Amino acid sequence: MEIKIVRQILDWNEDCHRELRDLLDEKKVLMINVMGSPGGGKTTLITKLIEGLHDKNKIGVIEADIAGKIDAEKIAALNIPVVQLNTDGACHIEAMSIKNILPDFDLEELDIMFIENIGNLVCPAEFDIGEDLKLSILSVPEGDDKVEKYPLMFSRADALVISKYDMKEYFKFDEERVINNAKALNNEIEIFKVNSVTGEGTKELLQWIQNHRK
Amino acid sequence: MHELPVTQSIVNICLEELEKNKGKAVKEINIVEGELSDMVPESIHMYFEILTKGTKLQDAVLNIAKIPAKIQCKDCSFEGTFNKTDFFCSKCGSENISIVGGREFYIDSMEVEDFGD
Numbered sequence: 474m475e476i477k478i479v480r481q482i483l484d485w486n487e488d489c490h491r492e493l494r495d496l497l498d499e500k501k502v503l504m505i506n507v508m509g510s511p512g513g514g515k516t517t518l519i520t521k522l523i524e525g526l527h528d529k530n531k532i533g534v535i536e537a538d539i540a541g542k543i544d545a546e547k548i549a550a551l552n553i554p555v556v557q558l559n560t561d562g563a564c565h566i567e568a569m570s571i572k573n574i575l576p577d578f579d580l581e582e583l584d585i586m587f588i589e590n591i592g593n594l595v596c597p598a599e600f601d602i603g604e605d606l607k608l609s610i611l612s613v614p615e616g617d618d619k620v621e622k623y624p625l626m627f628s629r630a631d632a633l634v635i636s637k638y639d640m641k642e643y644f645k646f647d648e649e650r651v652i653n654n655a656k657a658l659n660n661e662i663e664i665f666k667v668n669s670v671t672g673e674g675t676k677e678l679l680q681w682i683q684n685h686r687k
Numbered sequence: 688m689h690e691l692p693v694t695q696s697i698v699n700i701c702l703e704e705l706e707k708n709k710g711k712a713v714k715e716i717n718i719v720e721g722e723l724s725d726m727v728p729e730s731i732h733m734y735f736e737i738l739t740k741g742t743k744l745q746d747a748v749l750n751i752a753k754i755p756a757k758i759q760c761k762d763c764s765f766e767g768t769f770n771k772t773d774f775f776c777s778k779c780g781s782e783n784i785s786i787v788g789g790r791e792f793y794i795d796s797m798e799v800e801d802f803g804d
Contacts, residue, residue: 474708474710474798474799474801475796475797475798475799476704476708476710476796476797476798476799477795477796478700478701478704478793478794478795478796478797479793479794479795479796480700480704480793480794481792481793482693482696482697482700482718482792482793482794483693483696483792484696484700485692485696485699565689595725596689599689599725621774624723625723625725628723628786653774653782654774656782656783657774657775657782657783657784658774658786659785659786660761660783660784660785
């Protein structure tokens, strides 16, 4: 006999993701999943955003890496609650990893939570982890063909941050190509161009984040 | 790339549904995968064979049907399939498109053996 099923295969992660979304909505915490290549500027951007947000917002950070605590130490130096998540080889994090680590934070005392995902343009795009916003970073030195080469990372993002924007002339970076490709995949995607070291271009991104506060 | 946990999920769902419907064994599983999904069918087949040994799924045939990606053109209202490497409307050439289908990945149905068969 035939049994009609119609069940999503990735539900094992999606169910956990929805559970986290409910919890974070209840606690009024905005969670932002920051993704991008290794060396693309995720930690530097998060550090700069903390600088611009921490006056009006209580912030927490989850740093995900395969090994080590280098990035967590950088965030801890800013006196921001941070937990290092080591995946010991896994190339991405899943919703369950975040569910297991959230008890380390007092969610009543947080407004915004950044998750710095594993440096990887492929796998993190597939897994929702309880976030409200997905922010994908593409740095100028990586090249202007990456949206075409890694479509899932950008089609599912709420924002594309072009980082190291000050390097544009040195790398013959065609930003129009990047923006057109990203908009074709996802018409609603917000585009920001930043120098995360100086903070140039981050004003609009800070406002966008602030506008999403719960 | 994550076909192992994904295949495990397929196995778990099918065993659960088999139990729920009081079937004896699974003969066929029909999966729908959108063209833009990253899962590699060959890898799923490989893991499926390994994971189902000794279970009520071990003789099941796994069918993975690919469905094309779909776009909607905001300029000419065309809605239809597109070549997934060309990010423009195949009717009017506009780049002002949004992707409205192609990321599906679900178990549609299965054919089971009743205890009465």
